[in-house]
Amino acid sequence: MGVPASEKEIAYGTSIVYPGKVGDEYFMTKEHFHTVLDTAEVYYCLNGHGYMLMENLEGDWEAQELTSDLALYVPRRYAHRSIRIPASEPLVTFFAFPGHAGHDYGTIETKGFRKLIVERNGKPEIIDNPKWKN
Numbered sequence: 001m002g003v004p005a006s007e008k009e010i011a012y013g014t015s016i017v018y019p020g021k022v023g024d025e026y027f028m029t030k031e032h033f034h035t036v037l038d039t040a041e042v043y044y045c046l047n048g049h050g051y052m053l054m055e056n057l058e059g060d061w062e063a064q065e066l067t068s069d070l071a072l073y074v075p076r077r078y079a080h081r082s083i084r085i086p087a088s089e090p091l092v093t094f095f096a097f098p099g100h101a102g103h104d105y106g107t108i109e110t111k112g113f114r115k116l117i118v119e120r121n122g123k124p125e126i127i128d129n130p131k132w133k134n
Contacts, residue, residue, distance in 0.1 A: 009099030017050065017084040017091040024118040026050075031081035031113060035102025041074040041095055043082070048091035051124070054078040055113050063117065063126055066091065079108045083117050085124045 003011045020027045031053075034041070043052060045066040055061040056077050064072055066082065074080045084091035111131045117124050 003099045005100045005102070007098050007100045010096050011099045011101065012094065012096040014046070015082060015093045015095060017048075017082055019084065019086070019088065019090065021119060024120070025116055026083050026085055026119065026124070028053075028081050028083040030105060031079050031108050033077075033079045033104040033107050034097065035104045036098070036100055037104075038076045039098045039101035040076045041080070041097040041101070043072045043074065044094045045070045045072070046092040046094055048084060048089050049087050050082055050084040050091040051117055052080055052082055053113055053115065053117060054080045055108075055115070057107075059114060061113070061115050063115070066093065079113070081113070085117070086119070086122075 003009045015029055017027050045068055047068055050066045052064045052066055052072050082093055112129055114129055114132050115126050116129050117126055
């Protein structure tokens, strides 16, 4: 992103998720925590329709809808991913976070999120992730 890794700087960019699914799970961005766990992030939906799925280390989770011209706050200590749901156009978001926040993909990579957003009967549905079953 070309921004110094400093808490005094703001890293920013855009994310594009194109239409599609793998099995019944919608295309999404790669889930991640921030390396500096106590940093938050802001998203602004420029185009499309989707969800922001968020989860903290304690297991609390939330799914917030993303629609054009909507701003969304991802609290500190929450892993997050953008998920595009059916429509003909891509989901395009602008994001910004403290420059020193970093990305931690490894913590959540093995099992993923506790919840998944999948297509059921032509509509999005939130289900338990089978990888989290005992």
